[in-house]
Amino acid sequence: MSIFDRYEFLVPEHGRRDLGLLRWALVIVFLWFGAMKFTAYEAYGIAPFIEHSPIMNWLGMFGTQGQSYFIGVIELSTGLVLILGAFRPLFSALGALMSAATYLITLTFFITTPGVAEQTAGGFPAISAAPGQFLLKDAVLLAASLVLLRASVRHRGALVPS
Numbered sequence: 001m002s003i004f005d006r007y008e009f010l011v012p013e014h015g016r017r018d019l020g021l022l023r024w025a026l027v028i029v030f031l032w033f034g035a036m037k038f039t040a041y042e043a044y045g046i047a048p049f050i051e052h053s054p055i056m057n058w059l060g061m062f063g064t065q066g067q068s069y070f071i072g073v074i075e076l077s078t079g080l081v082l083i084l085g086a087f088r089p090l091f092s093a094l095g096a097l098m099s100a101a102t103y104l105i106t107l108t109f110f111i112t113t114p115g116v117a118e119q120t121a122g123g124f125p126a127i128s129a130a131p132g133q134f135l136l137k138d139a140v141l142l143a144a145s146l147v148l149l150r151a152s153v154r155h156r157g158a159l160v161p162s
């Protein structure tokens with residue numbers, strides 16, 4: 001028995017329009033941010049996050065613009081999989097999982113990126129506008145991703161979605 005036999009995959013917003021709002025908001029974020037990764041402005045903007053990240057600093061081997069292209073392709077792919085997920089249940093779960101993984105990784109930047117704590121306000125827990133507050137929004141996007149993921153996967157035999 002494969003792991004996929006134990007789970008049923010759903011397009012959750014077929015029963016709840018509020019979940020559709022989460023999906024399409026995530027689609028907009030991924031397509032917009034993903035497209036921005038193909039600009040020099042964005043490439044240089046994300047470079048410090050990548051440089052200080054133990055998870056992503058290996059992307060430096062592609063250069064500043066190359067690492068931005070790499071992330072842009074992943075973000076655009078996530079947006080496209082989320083779109084497919086509005087019509088195909090397995091893609092719903094896969095897109096939500098890709099989204100959650102993205103925000104889990106970006107939230108690690110909160111710890112690894114210099115300048116998150118605002119020293120002039122006494123340091124942590126006071127956070128800077130950039131990068132601190134910029135990164136904090138990813139907590140909400142992670143929550144949206146996890147809600148969509150949870151609603152997209154149900155354990156077979158369960159009476160209610162798990």
